[in-house]
Amino acid sequence: MEYYADCNIARATGTLSGALAADHVMRGETIYTGKLIIERTSGTLDVLPISAPGRLLDGICGTGAVSVRAQVRSYNLREGDANRLAITLFARYIEDAPENACPENDVSLVGTLCKKAVFRTTPFMREIADILLAVNRAFGRSDYIPCIAWGREAHMAAELCPGTRVRLCGRLQSREYVKRFPDGTEQGRTAYEVSCRTLEIM
Incomplete structure (x- = not known):
C-alpha cells in the first residue's frame, strides 16, 4: 500500500519575507500564503512560495525564521486566456526557528x-x-x-x-x-x- 505522504516530503528552514496573508478558502479552511527565503551554500537566495492552513499558524510570530515540514504542490494559475503551472510549498507543520538556524531545503x-x-x-x-x-x-x-x-x-x-x-x-x-x-x-x-x-x- 502506498502512503501518499511518503511520496512528497519537503523540509525547509528559512526566513519569511513578511507575515503570511489570507489568500483563499479550501475545504472550509483559510489558506495563508507568502514567500520563504532560503540561502544556498553558494550565497544565492531561493525565494519560494509557501502556503499554510490557518490552524498551523497559532503561536507563529509571522515574520523571521521558521522551520517547515511540507509537500511540493502544483495548481493551475489562470493568466488571461491561458493556464500556467504554479508551485508552492504546502505546509503540514510550521514552527518558529532560531534566527541563527542553518538553512534547510530538502525535497x-x-x-x-x-x-x-x-x-x-x-x-x-x-x-x-x-x-x-x-x-x-x-x-x-x-x-x-x-x-x-x-x-x-x-x-x-x-x-x-x-x-x-x-x-x-x-x-x-x-x-x-x-x-x-x-x-x-x-x-x-x-x-x-x-x-x-x-x-x-x-
Whole structure:
C-alpha cells in the first residue's frame, strides 16, 4: 500500500519575507500564503512560495525564521486566456526557528515521468535534463512538479521512458527568466523547480 505522504516530503528552514496573508478558502479552511527565503551554500537566495492552513499558524510570530515540514504542490494559475503551472510549498507543520538556524531545503519525491525528459547543454556546457514528475496525493489528485537533473542524472533521465517510476531527491529552487511573447514584448518571471541531487528508478 502506498502512503501518499511518503511520496512528497519537503523540509525547509528559512526566513519569511513578511507575515503570511489570507489568500483563499479550501475545504472550509483559510489558506495563508507568502514567500520563504532560503540561502544556498553558494550565497544565492531561493525565494519560494509557501502556503499554510490557518490552524498551523497559532503561536507563529509571522515574520523571521521558521522551520517547515511540507509537500511540493502544483495548481493551475489562470493568466488571461491561458493556464500556467504554479508551485508552492504546502505546509503540514510550521514552527518558529532560531534566527541563527542553518538553512534547510530538502525535497524527496516518488512519482512517474509524465513525458520524455528534455536533454540539453547550457551555454556554459553543463548537461541538464528537464523532467516533469507526477506525484500522487490523496483524493485521487496528483501534483505535476518540474524538476531539473544535472550531469550523470541528466543522462540517466534522458534514457527513461514516460511512465517510469522514480525517486528524486534535491531542493526546491527559484530561477528568474524573461518570457518573450509573439508581439515582441517581454515579461520577467520566476520559475520554481526541484534541482535533482539523486535519481533512482523504483
